Amino acid sequence: MIDILRHDFVQNAFLAGAIVAVISGFVGYFVVLRGQAFACEALSHIGFAGALGAALVGASSLEGMFVFTLLAAVGMGALGKRLSGRDIEVGMVLSFVLGLGVLFLSIYTENATGAVGVLFGSILSVTINDVQVILGSGVFIIILMAVLYRPVLFASIEPEVAEARGVPVQRLSILFLILLALSVSVAVKVVGVLLVFALLVVPAAAAEHLTHRPWLAITISILISLIATIAGLTFAFIGHWPASFYIVSLTSLFYFIALIVHAVRSPRRYRELPHPSREVLPPAD
């Protein structure tokens, strides 16, 4: 096992995986809190079209994904303050970029294997160059998120109150989407377009079931995605099945454990209490 670690591509895979896991665990918490799971999914598919478009013009897949997802993030952010109610718009953009991806793919026919790599992740082909880009964007994302932590949290939980207090909710929303776009792009490199959710949403959703304290939830979320990524990669090197499969299975397992723990821990009469972030509906009478 230790022998394997001497190979460059194995080291790169572990490094890239660990960095992406930390970013996703952190950013993912806010995705879940803000109810932007669908936007996150759409961004990853937009990244797919970007990666294929990049192959068409001879650029690297990460560059293509950055350009496409950033444009989409700005566009989606401009559409509305809260993306959670923007289902149809997100969906229409999503289906259009998928069509574009198919078009790029058909023009660039020799790239069917490459496309599958983008869709399902190709962590073993991560180069040291990619690791540097991933590390750079990771540091940028974490620093910015740490600076914006309080206002974003406030704007996510109580957008109206935050706005009244002078927090620039709309601008923060766009900024957050841009950070999300960056995170999605680097996560695609590790787990692929179809499974970005496994790192960005599933660990955070599990953490949210375990605690309501933001920092603790973020820590748990990062831990889950880190453990799942490292263990998933290790299994993939020992076994024969793809790394993305192990990673997804592990994060899903954590989610279901969290779900059970949550159900066991909270007595029935408390279960209906809304989380502070959730809209409290007036009692139906």
Added chain:
Amino acid sequence: MFAIFQYPFIQNAFIAGSIVAIVAAVLGYFLIVRGLSFAGHALSSIGFAGAAGAVLLGVSPIYGLMVFTVTASIAISVLGREVRERDVATGVIMTFALGLGILFLSLYHGYAEQAYSILFGTIVGVSRDDVVFTFVLGLILLVVIAIIGRPLLFSSFDAELAETRGVPVRALGSIFLILIALTISITTQVVGILLVFALLIGPSATAIRLVHQPLQAIFLAIILGLAYTWLGILLGGNSPWPVSFFITALSFGVYLPVRLLSKGIDSKRSAKGFEKLSITDSALASQKDRND
């Protein structure tokens, strides 16, 4: 231009495409009204795992599609009660299914090609048997939705009111998701997993912006869905570019101007806080009409 219709495979594609366009447009309307576009997308991704599993076992992908999507639709309606939670629960199930799909594909040799045809569809590979199967299942779906349509619409617009009137809201929601699962299964054969979504929500998203009356909107969605599919096949058959690209591009190309032009009215309305009200009003009005 129309010479392509001499080929039997184009004829099959055309018939199957028309059937799924109609079924997808009708169910897509309800999908949008219920705010379930993400579930629609997720179920189609889940279908991918099912199709891959079926290929591995050596049976027709449609069986895998149906088993996986129907199971997942039941799981989604059990797990996600709250809207925000539903998205996450849906996402978790989708991701897990996709992970399984990748495993199935990696166990199967001929990995890339197989994945490609499941994901992007094989509209030119539709056989006469597939057409018959699509037709029968499509007909069943339309009949069921015609029966549950009214209470489903009522519970979509105002769940609480519907519940007090004795409409089985949750049961209807679950049945509806199962119908969506079956629709996705038959549509996948024609346009592929990644683009099922375009046929499901594209026509209705545009129709809803143009007319408010549910029946009119459904009718318009059917016309749009058929137009996209026919034009898509016609353009795709006469050019080197794929049919799915034309269908999504047409759908988006029509939606965008409609969305932008109707934005003014929309924002004026929501500014007054009337948007939600007017929907509820029309639902109430139609309910009243029925009672009279």
